[in-house]
Amino acid sequence: MGGPSGWPALISLLLVVAILFFCSAISIDEARTQLLMREKMLQLGGQLVLTEQEELANERLMALKKAEVVQAMKIQNFPPSIHFFQAKNLIEKSEVFSILKKMPKGAALHVHDFGILSMNWLVKNVTYRPHCHFCITPKGALKFKFAYPTPPTPMPAECSEWVLLEKYRKEMQNVTEFDYGLLRNFTLMTENPEVDYANQNIVWSKFQSIFFTISGLVHYAPVFRDYIFQALEEFYQDNVLYLELRAMLLPVYELNGTIHNQEWSVRTYREVAYMFAKKHPGFIGIKLIYSDRRLKNVSFIMKSVQTAMMLRATFPRMVAGFDLVGREDTGHTLYDYRKALMIPILQGIKLPYFFHAGETDWQGTSIDRNLLDALILNSTRIGHGFALTKHPAVWADSWKKNIPMEVCPISNQESSSEPDQERDQMFVVVKKPGKN
Known part of the structure; x- marks a missing residue:
């Protein structure tokens, strides 16, 4: 190899090295391609076979994305990397979002009775109705009541004197600004969420004050009916054809002071949904998940579970089951309520559960261990389940039992307990392919 006679051997060696390198490169490319294909197959919808038209639509959508x-x-x-309140306008301008709005969604399975339509409708429609009064609590919260001629005079410690809203508006110079102020009281939206909601206590306080404020509007019987219909209309416009609502079924009142019970409310939901379905092709319907607050003591929740059993027996096609709602980390755990939640099974009655559980990243606390009890109590679905990634055994058993997670990234961002400002969001549905 030191002289001319060695050149053929050198050339042969270099050729072998080149061939080996080339073959190695091909094998790396092949391995990479195969790995990418396996990943695509495991993704949601990865095994779907698209038609020619669907391929064209997918190419268009992916190009925009x-x-x-x-x-x-x-x-x-x-937008997905910043706070939703700051991203909302950007999202609404997105071409991808405009296409998604038109696409069928199927069902909305995690919505609450007081948060199912745009607050603009409450301001522009409901607060302009006759006999609408308002007062202000010592903490500065608005309270509404429909009454004729006026509601009973409240105690000073409860509220200021009632004011007829129609008369109040007539005396104002800038009604538009007043209505905008009402809207701010009806929503969490703010331009500076990190400043206005510096911690979870503040955002939950605001959250609860909103429900307090709008309850007097929504629980007026004529509004209650219209509220349900309008909510279904807004969902239908977004191609959502079926809903399951967490509903506390609080008392609904008439102008003359008559108070309706929970059965009346369920019948009203059913009647409005039936009427809506007659006018809207393809609409499937709604079901209610009767709910109570997890702040109450065990004796109250025992009564609520019994009420849920009664409502489901009376309205088997309308009442889906039971849940506990409210702030998870300051409320009672599912384990605290085990005596109440075991009532149906001890009586041989099937009452499906749809528990909120594990909306936290405080690992090893009673909050994220709600997931364990939700699983043990055979929850039909689990609301949020953000902590699922910290519980591999729960994850595995949820998969075996085909228990889906209701994933709510915006709610996770807004109202869950969190030790860090920076956090990952879980975009996972624990659901076996081919199952309902």
Whole structure:
């Protein structure tokens, strides 16, 4: 190899090395392609076979999506990476979002009775109705009541004197600004969420004050009916054809002071949904998940479980089951309520549960261990389940039992307990392929 006679051997060696390198490169590319294909097959919808038209539609949608990602990388402002309140306007301008709005959604399975339509409707429609009065509590919260001629005079410690809203507006110079102020009282939206909601106590306090404020509007019987219909209309416009609502079924009142019970409310939900379905092709319907607050003591929850059993027996096609709602980390755990929640099974009655559980990243606490008890109590679905990634055994058993997670990223961002400002969001549905 030191002289001319060695050149053929050198050339042969170099050729072998080149061939080996080339073959190695091919095997790396093949392995990479195969791995990417396996990942795609395991993704949601990865095993679907698209028709020719669907392929074209998918190409169009993916092109728009990639363009938005490229633009976001240029300006370093990607809507999913920032607070929803600041991203909302950007999302609504998105071409991808405009297409998604038109696509069928199927069902909305995690919505609450007081948060199912735009608050603009309450301001522009409901607060302009006759006999609507308001007062202000010592803590500055608005309270509404429909009454004729006026509601009973409240105690000073409860509220200020009642004011007829129609008369109040007539005396104002800037009604538009007043209505905008009402809207701010009806929603969490703010331009500076990190400042206005510096911790979870503040955001939950605001959250609860909103429900307190709008309850007097929504629980007026004529509004209650219209509220349900309008909510179904807004969901239908977004191609949502079926809903399951967490509903506390609080008393509904008439102008003359008559108070309706829970059975009346369930019948009203059923009647409005039936009427809506007659006018809207393809609409499937609604079911209610009767709910109570997890702040109450065990004796009250025992009564609530019994009420849920009664309502489900009376309205088997309308009442889906039972849940506990409210702030998870300051409320009672599912384990605290075990005596109440075992009542149905001890009586041989099937009452499906749809528990909120594990909406936290405080690992090893009673909060994230709600997931364990939700699983043990055979919850039909689990609301949020953010902590699922910290519980591999629960994850595995949920998969075996086919218990889906109701994933709510925006709610996780807004109202769950969190030790860090920076957090990952879980976009996972624990659900076996091919199952309902």
